[in-house]
Amino acid sequence: MRSSFAPLNFWRSTIGKKTVMAVTGLLMLLFLIVHMLGNLKIFYGRTEFDHYAGWLRTIGEPVLHGAWYLWIQRFVLVLAVVLHATSAYQVSRRGLKARPTKYSHHQRAKAGYATHVMRYGGITLALFIIYHILDFTTLTLNRHGVEGAAYDNVVSSFSVWWVTAIYIVAMICLGLHIQHGFWSAAQTLGANRPSRDRLFRGIATGLAVFLTAGFLVVPIAVLAGLVD
Amino acid sequence: MKLTLRIWRQAGPAEPGRMVAYEVPDANPDMSFLELLDVLNERLTLEGDDPVTFDHDCREGICGACGVVINGQAHGPRERTTTCQLHVRSFADGDVIDVEPWRSVAFGVVKDLMVDRSGLDRIIQAGGYISAPTGSAPEAHSTPVPKPVADTAFDNATCIGCGACVAACPNGSAMLFTSAKVTHLNLLPQGGPERAERVLNLVEAMDAEGFGGCTNTGECTVACPKGIPLDSIATLNREYLRASLGRK
Numbered sequence: 001m002r003s004s005f006a007p008l009n010f011w012r013s014t015i016g017k018k019t020v021m022a023v024t025g026l027l028m029l030l031f032l033i034v035h036m037l038g039n040l041k042i043f044y045g046r047t048e049f050d051h052y053a054g055w056l057r058t059i060g061e062p063v064l065h066g067a068w069y070l071w072i073q074r075f076v077l078v079l080a081v082v083l084h085a086t087s088a089y090q091v092s093r094r095g096l097k098a099r100p101t102k103y104s105h106h107q108r109a110k111a112g113y114a115t116h117v118m119r120y121g122g123i124t125l126a127l128f129i130i131y132h133i134l135d136f137t138t139l140t141l142n143r144h145g146v147e148g149a150a151y152d153n154v155v156s157s158f159s160v161w162w163v164t165a166i167y168i169v170a171m172i173c174l175g176l177h178i179q180h181g182f183w184s185a186a187q188t189l190g191a192n193r194p195s196r197d198r199l200f201r202g203i204a205t206g207l208a209v210f211l212t213a214g215f216l217v218v219p220i221a222v223l224a225g226l227v228d
Numbered sequence: 229m230k231l232t233l234r235i236w237r238q239a240g241p242a243e244p245g246r247m248v249a250y251e252v253p254d255a256n257p258d259m260s261f262l263e264l265l266d267v268l269n270e271r272l273t274l275e276g277d278d279p280v281t282f283d284h285d286c287r288e289g290i291c292g293a294c295g296v297v298i299n300g301q302a303h304g305p306r307e308r309t310t311t312c313q314l315h316v317r318s319f320a321d322g323d324v325i326d327v328e329p330w331r332s333v334a335f336g337v338v339k340d341l342m343v344d345r346s347g348l349d350r351i352i353q354a355g356g357y358i359s360a361p362t363g364s365a366p367e368a369h370s371t372p373v374p375k376p377v378a379d380t381a382f383d384n385a386t387c388i389g390c391g392a393c394v395a396a397c398p399n400g401s402a403m404l405f406t407s408a409k410v411t412h413l414n415l416l417p418q419g420g421p422e423r424a425e426r427v428l429n430l431v432e433a434m435d436a437e438g439f440g441g442c443t444n445t446g447e448c449t450v451a452c453p454k455g456i457p458l459d460s461i462a463t464l465n466r467e468y469l470r471a472s473l474g475r476k
Contacts, residue, residue, distance in 0.1 A: 002432060006472060013431055014401075014441035015468045091441040095399030098333050098440030104236075104247055105326035107300035107396075111445040118443065184444040187458070190466025194459050 014094065015188075017087040022185035024080040024087075029178065029207070031077060036214040042227055046151040053150035085126060092119055114180040114208075121173040128170035135163075158222035167219045175212035179204050229255040229316060232324040233268065235280055238337050241344075245337065247326070257317035261304065262287060262294060264316050265327075282341040289313040289453065292388030295395070296341045297328040302392035302451040310390065310453040330391050332400035334438045345391050347437040348405060352389070354433035355426035356409045358418050377415050384412035386454040396451035399440030404448035406434045407464035408456045414467050424471035431468055 002009050010016035038056070042049045060069030109116060131141070135157055139145040144156035157163050182204035186192045192200055221227045230253045238245030252268050259267070262284050269279035285293035289310040296311055298304035304314045319325060327341065335343040373381075387408035394402050410427050413419035419426065442461060449458045 002428075006474065009428075009432075010472045012435075013468075014435055015431055015465055016472070018441060018465070019469060091443070095401070095440035095443065098400030098438055099331060099398060100333055101331045103297055103300050103326075103328055103331060104234075105297075105300035105328065107447075109398075109445070110447055110450045115443075115445050180444070187444050187462050188442075188465050190462050190469055192459070192462040194457070197459075 014091060017091050018188045020083050021087045021091070022188040024084040025181050025185050027080050028077065028084065029182065031073075032174075032211055033207075036211055039215065039218050042151065042154060042218055043221070049151045049154075050149065054148065081126070081129065085122070088119070088122055112180070114176040117173075117176055118180055121177045124170065124173045125177060128166070128173070131166065132170075154218065155222055155228055158219040159228075161223065164219040164223045168216060171212045171215045174215070175208040178211060179208040182207055229257055229319075229321045231255045231264070231316070231319060231322075233264075234324060234326045235341070236328045236337075237280070237340055238329075239278075240339060241336050245340075247328075249324075255316050257315065259316045260287065260312055261298065261314040261316065262312045280341060281339040283343075284312060287312040290388060292390040295330060295390045295392055297326075297330065297395055299326050302330070302395040303390075303453050307450070308453055308455050310388075313453075330395035332391075332394045332397075332439065334400065334402070335391060335394065343391075345389075347439070348389050348391060348394075348402065350437065351402065351406055351430055351433045352409065355422065355429040356413070357422075358413060359421055360418065371417050373416060381412050381415045384408040384456060384460055387412070387452075387456055388454060390453065392451045392453060393448035393456070394439065396447040397440065397442075398445060398447060399443055401442050401448070402434050402437070402439040403442040403461050403464065404452060404456055404458075406430050407460035410467050411460040411463045414463075423467070424476050427464065427467040427471045431464075 003012075011020070038052065041052045057067050057070050064072075134140045135142055136150075136153060139147065139153065142153050142157055143160070144153045146152065158167070183192075183200050186196075186200040218227070230251070232249055232251050234247045234249045236245055237248045250268055250272075252264060255264055255267065262282070265280055265282055272279045282296060283293045285291045287294070289312060292310075294311045295303055298311070298314070303309060303311050304318065306314055306318055329335075329337050329341045330343045330345075332343075334347045335345055338344050385408075387405060389405060391402075391405070393404035394400055397403075410430060413426060414423050444458075444461075446458055449456060
């Protein structure tokens with residue numbers, strides 16, 4: 001039954017959940033673009049990179065006290081991840097329940113690979129985010145693990161081949177997720193039109209390649225000895 | 229032509245079903261797919277077997293009654309073609325063809341290839357109408373409709389409600405069907421008074437039937453015999469968002 005509280009109805013509907021997924025996805029995408037560009041500062045050397053990493057913790061000062069901005073951003077991002085995953089889980093579960101019987105004659109999907117792997121990719125990325133935070137935020141899994149020494153922490157992690165391998169797999173998942181996700185968000189938010197469809201698909205592919213390549217250039221450079 | 233049909237046989241809604249192979253040695257390439265089933269049924273009847281139950285009505289591709297999944301594709305291999313308009317010549321001599329009912333939790337199997345699509349009717353009841361004064365038809369030019377709007381509305385009005393979109397969707401979603409109704413009626417000035425209520429009611433009814441959500445895979449639009457585009461789903465989303473924000 002429909003409630004008199006409109007946001008509740010919105011959240012209960014499949015389209016509402018998809019909208020939440022789209023908006024939180026775009027928010028995370030925005031963060032990732034800034035994150036990736038910031039990472040590239042490592043190529044300017046230890047002093048500049050560590051200084052940049054330190055500044056990230058003090059953005060907003062002196063208007064905001066200490067690391068307030070950092071914690072606001074962390075809260076917003078965690079909220080985005082939680083809402084994104086919750087709506088994805090609920091919509092996926094609904095979809096699986098709505099189609100309990102498979103066709104005995106297998107239907108070859110018309111949709112591309114990126115669409116096909118959205119759910120697996122999303123789970124992989126969620127696990128990766130946890131690993132990534134343990135590696136570079138809490139430094140629990142970091143081999144160097146010295147707070148404030150961002151440059152050396154990065155180099156120590158990516159000097160290990162299998163850590164770099166994890167990052168490569170995760171970033172390919174990220175690229176595929178964005179390739180379908182960005183266009184899908186445009187569709188879900190009703191921004192897509194026949195005249196804009198190719199544009200949105202193009203931006204989606206562009207963002208996917210840009211982010212995957214931009215994120216991977218750092219670990220690969222470390223492993224290749226270009227950054228040490 | 230000699231064809232082998234592997235058909236889903238199920239005696240009733242609660243009965244277990246299975247694929248059963250039948251040979252049709254005397255198939256004519258000019259038959260429609262439904263006529264192929266007719267030929268098989270005639271033989272089954274004469275042999276004292278239970279004929280295969282399937283839905284059909286106009287047999288000219290405009291009523292939306294027929295529809296089975298042929299070799300994993302809703303309405304079979306030809307684009308923009310209903311099962312009744314699909315001809316046996318689309319297959320090769322000696323082919324083994326799998327014939328299954330639409331699969332979705334919202335479409336229960338009634339018998340064999342016939343499914344209960346009344347869920348789509350209940351969606352229509354929730355908002356597939358306009359308020360119009362009764363009496364003689366109004367002067368056509370009294371309500372101007374821009375040509376592109378009329379064209380899009382008409383394209384969406386060609387939806388025959390066959391349910392192929394639901395059958396093709398990996399999520400069993402009825403979004404393409406619902407979006408065709410919303411796009412058809414919400415774009416036209418005649419549908420204006422119920423614009424917001426319509427989309428809210430249709431989506432609520434759609435969700436209540438147990439159809440899955442849209443994950444933008446695009447399988448529906450490929451299966452649609454009327455070529456309802458994926459853009460209609462973007463329009464549905466836009467209309468839903470607009471109505472949810474309280475705009476009339």
